[in-house]
Amino acid sequence: MLCPRCGKIFSNTNLCPVCKTDSFCYIKTVNISIRLYNRALKKAHEKDLTGAEIDLNNSIIFNKSNYNARNLLGLIYFEKGRIGDALKQWIISSSIFKQNNPASLYIETLQKNSREIEKLNEAVIMYNNALKNLRQKSEDLAIIQLKKIVDINPKFIDAYNLMTICYIMEKNSDKAKGCIEKVLSMDVKNPHALLYNKEFENDLKQKKKDKKQKPVEIVDNTKKTHQNKNYIKNNTTSAIGSSIIAFFVGLVCMTIVFTILIIPSWKDEKDRTIADLKNQVEKFSINSAEYSEELNNIKAENESLKIEIEQYKVETLKQDALNKLQQASDFMTQNDYENSATVIMEIDTAYYDEENLEKYNSLKEKVFPRAARSLYTKGQSEFISGNYEEAQAHLESVLKYSSGENFVDDTIYYLGKIAEKKEDFEKAKEYYNRVMNEYPKSNQYNNSRNSLNALE
Amino acid sequence: MIDFNDELKRYEPMLEMDNIEDSINSSEIKDIFDLLQHVYENVKRNN
Numbered sequence: 001m002l003c004p005r006c007g008k009i010f011s012n013t014n015l016c017p018v019c020k021t022d023s024f025c026y027i028k029t030v031n032i033s034i035r036l037y038n039r040a041l042k043k044a045h046e047k048d049l050t051g052a053e054i055d056l057n058n059s060i061i062f063n064k065s066n067y068n069a070r071n072l073l074g075l076i077y078f079e080k081g082r083i084g085d086a087l088k089q090w091i092i093s094s095s096i097f098k099q100n101n102p103a104s105l106y107i108e109t110l111q112k113n114s115r116e117i118e119k120l121n122e123a124v125i126m127y128n129n130a131l132k133n134l135r136q137k138s139e140d141l142a143i144i145q146l147k148k149i150v151d152i153n154p155k156f157i158d159a160y161n162l163m164t165i166c167y168i169m170e171k172n173s174d175k176a177k178g179c180i181e182k183v184l185s186m187d188v189k190n191p192h193a194l195l196y197n198k199e200f201e202n203d204l205k206q207k208k209k210d211k212k213q214k215p216v217e218i219v220d221n222t223k224k225t226h227q228n229k230n231y232i233k234n235n236t237t238s239a240i241g242s243s244i245i246a247f248f249v250g251l252v253c254m255t256i257v258f259t260i261l262i263i264p265s266w267k268d269e270k271d272r273t274i275a276d277l278k279n280q281v282e283k284f285s286i287n288s289a290e291y292s293e294e295l296n297n298i299k300a301e302n303e304s305l306k307i308e309i310e311q312y313k314v315e316t317l318k319q320d321a322l323n324k325l326q327q328a329s330d331f332m333t334q335n336d337y338e339n340s341a342t343v344i345m346e347i348d349t350a351y352y353d354e355e356n357l358e359k360y361n362s363l364k365e366k367v368f369p370r371a372a373r374s375l376y377t378k379g380q381s382e383f384i385s386g387n388y389e390e391a392q393a394h395l396e397s398v399l400k401y402s403s404g405e406n407f408v409d410d411t412i413y414y415l416g417k418i419a420e421k422k423e424d425f426e427k428a429k430e431y432y433n434r435v436m437n438e439y440p441k442s443n444q445y446n447n448s449r450n451s452l453n454a455l456e
Numbered sequence: 457m458i459d460f461n462d463e464l465k466r467y468e469p470m471l472e473m474d475n476i477e478d479s480i481n482s483s484e485i486k487d488i489f490d491l492l493q494h495v496y497e498n499v500k501r502n503n
Contacts, residue, residue, distance in 0.1 A: 022493070029487065032488075063488075084475065085471045088476050091476065131469060158467065161467075
C-alpha cells in the first residue's frame with residue numbers, strides 16, 4: 001500500500017510505519033472533501049453561493065489541504081463582498097500549494113488593485129459598524145451606512161440582507177422587496193432573503209384574505225359603473241366630511257386641553273399677580289401711615305422749634321433793649337447827652353418790664369432836655385457860621401428831644417431860615433407859620449411874620 | 457413574522473483585511489483527519 005501522505009510503500013496494515021497515517025481513513029476523508037468540493041462547484045455555477053460556501057467549508061473541514069476548495073471558497077467570499085475572508089483562504093491555499101496555484105494569482109491581482117481593495121475593505125468596516133449600530137438600536141444611522149456600502153460594492157449580499165431587515169422594521173415593504181430581489185438575483189438560495197421573501201408572501205396572502213372577507217359595496221353588475229361613480233363620489237364626499245369632523249373633533253379637544261390645562265395656569269398666575277399687588281398696596285399703606293405719623297411728629301417739632309426761636313428772639317430783643325438802656329446810662333454818666341439821647345431813641349420799650357421802663361423814663365427825662373440844649377447851641381452856632389447843613393441836622397434833632405423848652409421857637413425859626421436859604425420856600429413858610437401859630441408870644445414871632453410876608 | 461432581534465443574532469461581523477494575519481495565526485488549521493488521528497492516538501495511549 002502507498003501511504004497517501006508520505007508515499008511510503010507498506011503492506012499488511014492501513015497504518016503507515018513512517019508517518020503513522022491511517023491511509024484508509026485518510027483516503028475516505030479526502031474523498032469526502034472532494035465530493036463536497038464538486039457539489040459546491042456545481043452550486044456555484046447555479047448561483048447558489050451560500051450553498052457552495054457551506055459545502056466548501058465542510059470540504060475544508062474534511063481536508064484542510066484541499067487548496068482547490070480554499071481557492072473556490074475565497075472566490076465565493078470575494079463575490080459576496082467578504083474581501084478579508086477571501087484573502088485569508090487564498091493566503092492559506094498558497095501556503096499549502098505554492099506552484100501554479102491560482103490563489104497566488106488572485107493575491108497578486110489584489111495587490112495590483114490596492115485602491116479598489118481598500119474601498120472594498122472600507123465597505124466591510126462600515127458593515128461591521130452598521131451591525132453595531134443596529135444592535136444599539138440606531139437604525140437610521142445603520143441604513144445610511146448600508147446604503148453607502150452597496151454604493152461601494154453592489155454585490156455585498158449581507159449588506160442587502162441587513163437593509164432588508166431595517167426596511168421591514170420601518171414597514172417600507174417596497175424597498176425591502178427590492179433588496180430581497182437583488183440578493184436572490186446574486187445568490188438564489190440565500191437563506192435570509194428566502195426567509196424574508198416568504199414573510200412577504202405570507203403577508204400578501206393575509207391581505208388578500210382580509211380583502212375577500214370585507215363586504216362588497218357593489219351589488220349589481222349592471223349598475224357597476226354608476227355605483228363606481230357613486231362610490232368615488234361618496235368616497236370624496238366622505239373624505240371631505242371626515243376632514244370636517246376631524247377638524248371639529250380637534251377643535252373640541254383643543255378647547256378641552258385649553259380649559260383643563262392652560263386656563264387654570266393663567267388663572268393661577270393672575271391670582272399670584274393680584275396677591276403680589278395686594279401685598280405691595282398693604283406695604284405701601286403701612287409705609288404711608290408710618291410716613292404721615294412721622295410727618296406729624298416733624299410738624300409738631302417744627303412748631304415747637306418756631307416757638308423756641310420766637311422766645312429766643314424776644315429774649316434777644318429784650319436783652320438788646322436792656323443793653324441799650326445801660327449804654328444810654330453810660331453815655332449820660334460821661335455827660336455825653338447827645339449820644340445817650342440817640343441810644344434812647346433806638347430803644348423799644350415793649351420788652352421792658354415795669355422796673356426797666358421806669359429806668360428808661362427817668363433816663364429820658366434827664367437826658368433829653370440836656371441833649372436838646374446842647375444840640376440847639378451847636379445848631380445855632382452852625383447857622384450863624386453859615387453851615388446850614390450841619391445846623392439843620394442839629395436843629396432837627398432838637399425838635400426830637402425837646403419838650404417845651406424856651407429855645408424851641410428859635411429852633412423852628414432857624415429851620416425856616418435855613419429852608420429859605422435853600423430856596424425851599426414852602427418848607428420855610430411852614431416853619432414860619434408854626435412859630436406864629438404855636439408860639440404867638442415868641443420873640444421870633446415878628447421875624448417869622450416878616451419873613452413870611454417877604455416870601456408871599 | 458420576522459423578529460428583528462432574533463434575526464440580527466444570525467449576522468456576524470466580517471473579517472477585515474488588517475486582521476487576516478491574526479486570524480490565520482490564531483486558528484489552528486485542522487481537519488477531520490487530524491481529529492481522527494488525535495482520537496486514534498488517545499485510544500492507543502489508553503490501551
